[in-house]
Amino acid sequence: MRRTFLMLSLAAPLSAMAAAGPAVGPQYDTSHVYVAPNDVDAFVQSFTSTFGGKSTAQVVADVTPTPSSTTSQLLQTPSGTVSLFGFKTPIPHPFGDERNGYLVKDMDLAIQQARQAGADVIVAPFPDPIGRDAVVQWPGGVNMQLYWHTTAPNYAAFQYVPENRVYVSADRAPAFIKAFTTFSHGRVVADDKHAPGAEIGRDKGTYERVRISSDFGHMTVLVTDGHLPFPYGHETTGYEVADLNATLQKATGSGATVLVPAASSDGRQAAMVQFPGGYVAEIHQVLAKK
Template identity: 75%
Template sequence: MRFPVIVCAVLAAMGSIPVVARDASPLIGVGSQYDTTHVYVAPDDVDKFVASFTATFGGQSTKQVVATVTPTPSSTTSQLIQTPVGTVSLFGFKTPIPYPFGTERTGYLVTDMDAAIKAARAAGADVVVTAFPDPIGRDAVIQWPGGVNMQIYWHTTKPSYAVSQTVPDNRVYVSPDRADAFVKSFLRFSHGKVASDNPHASGVEIGRAGDTYRRIRIESVFGKITVLVTDGHLPYPYGREMTGYEVANLADALGKAKASGATVLIDAFNSDHREMAMVQFPGGYVAELHAAAK
């Protein structure tokens, strides 16, 4: 059965049918297990972060190396922390961090860097750092409508990571003025879909109990994105977290986090069939943790 365009738009807004980007560009994503959150901490906090993060979620870190991962001179420790709930690229810069590095929130593996840049531009993104070589491949930084920076990367030798037990949420805060533009652009680039669009989500999820806000959830080959559309009146630490991690038992995860040196900033609460909390790991990295509500 085919719906008229106007009817499709209405049904999509009501959540009755998925919103899927229609585009002839190639699918350049590889898989959600290659979506890494970029975490920057001071060199003295690197080992403490790794110990706390892996104690909370499980998993392990690759061997730490010292490298230049920017197109201009710099030096940082670099390692990949792979856990059952998602992956982190961890950097401990020994030199000042060249701009705009540190503002990108994630790294997405692509099959072809040049094709990915072309697709990003066609979808409405700005290429704020043009492609450059790193020790194991090529990188670029793109910016989506709403000022959301992401890194895309390509490896000379194709990597092979195990699929995570759960797929983390890339938590993106944007204004009402740019939310639709962000969603449209990212869907075109990722060939993804809108899994849900709730214009009256509970404000308790952003620290404003009694209010509502718009929450959009996107799914694609790159993983999950939760778009939090707000007026920017956000109590700390909301807006500081970049990723939400799904765990089997929230109380257990919070206990492990506290025992390993992390701080629970927002204790567990329920919303949208989830238990949720906010945690700060050693070095300052803030994350949302959630589990299915009992």
């Protein structure tokens, strides 16, 4: 259902796990999508028609530390995985604000490392039907869920690793980047302080774009003043595909709407799409170098 966790050998020293970092692999990173129960089936059909892949069986469960009820299923595609929730009850705070779930090797150690790196633990670890979960908040107000499962999953690597798209202010960007790279054992692979404003819907000007790589996968940090036209800032994940135009045709043919037409920048062609239920995603194709 909602998450997948790796069962570690009890013989593995905590010091060795800490040195290796908390991540298991990017194929266990799931984007969290919350839609109204009546929109669940339409979202599943549109998302899987667009990216391929399939859904696990839908279950109804309580996946929060206080009483609640939601439908839950995992959409697994070559371009990324979605944890989909259709809450039948009001959603307990702060659930719904976390952008994704990251599988960690050891929950207690990961929580310790997150705190040491500068995160707040805004939902302390709690049991769910198949493991343990917690929610942390990074500098800049970025919420992420950490999870661990009692039964080891075995997922194939993504064909295209998706990216977390994180919008933060210039005031908090340095603290966020330092905290997250420390926790994830990641590194900054690109920092363009004068990226074209067109990438965030502006007619002119520039902004700072930072790309991070870690064992959790890809991340793009968009450092802005918050003057963002819709839908920029609503998307939490960027999905890479082989052929953007063909993918957009599949999206619109299955009920999705192209909010921002495809445009080229920084070696990629990208568009913004809204799926049934309101979920907004960036979809991009990496362009061949000339």
